[in-house]
Amino acid sequence: GESVGLHLPTLSVQEGDNxxxxxxxxxxxxxxxxxxxxxxxxxxxxxxxxxxxxDKRQGQRVTVLLNKTVKHLSLQxxxxxxxDSAVYFCAETHLNDYKLSFGAGTTVTVRA
Amino acid sequence: xxxxSQTPKYLVTQMGNDKSIKCEQNLGHDTMYWYKQDSKxxxxxxxxxxNKELIINxxxxxxxxxxxxxxxxxxxxxxxxxxxDSAVYFCASSQRGRSTADTQYFGPGTRLTVL
Numbered sequence: 351g352e353s354v355g356l357h358l359p360t361l362s363v364q365e366g367d368n369x370x371x372x373x374x375x376x377x378x379x380x381x382x383x384x385x386x387x388x389x390x391x392x393x394x395x396x397x398x399x400x401x402x403x404x405d406k407r408q409g410q411r412v413t414v415l416l417n418k419t420v421k422h423l424s425l426q427x428x429x430x431x432x433x434d435s436a437v438y439f440c441a442e443t444h445l446n447d448y449k450l451s452f453g454a455g456t457t458v459t460v461r462a
Numbered sequence: 463x464x465x466x467s468q469t470p471k472y473l474v475t476q477m478g479n480d481k482s483i484k485c486e487q488n489l490g491h492d493t494m495y496w497y498k499q500d501s502k503x504x505x506x507x508x509x510x511x512x513n514k515e516l517i518i519n520x521x522x523x524x525x526x527x528x529x530x531x532x533x534x535x536x537x538x539x540x541x542x543x544x545x546x547d548s549a550v551y552f553c554a555s556s557q558r559g560r561s562t563a564d565t566q567y568f569g570p571g572t573r574l575t576v577l
Binding site for chain 2 (some may be wrong): 450
């Protein structure tokens, strides 16, 4: 699979490989984290979330990992497909807050 | 049966004009939001209303004024448009808003271009 150690704005992935998208968050008080996918010409779409009392959460072909010690979040996509090509955003917030703070997005391009 | 809809999808206008963007959600949600996405795709919250009450008002020029006639609608009016206002504006809604564990559902965006 292909991965990004630090946040990079773009990621090119071979179809069928696994992808890892990284995100560093800034607020140590944040206790709820979300990954969004934004396809070209559309609004962001919820993918998966995780609360700070968890280290890992799995969805359909996606897994989110949370490392609170280093304030790092990652999204793993298994068997990347052409339809996964999009911009991916992590967002952080506190559960008592209304505000989501979005990170810089990562543009994922899937090569056939 | 679109969940969150915005009009118009594209808006091209001259500097100095006043324009409005409309947003409607049919999800029965209590909270609605406006975000601005710049050319580098950076998304930033501007405003949020919960049951017609303004609950988030970020550092936004007062040329921007949100209006919520009812909890299903949140409109954004922009006076004296400037070049720097060119961006994609997204409306979103969430069910209760007391906790952001409520997923935010985004509209398709309005691309505003100021000439």
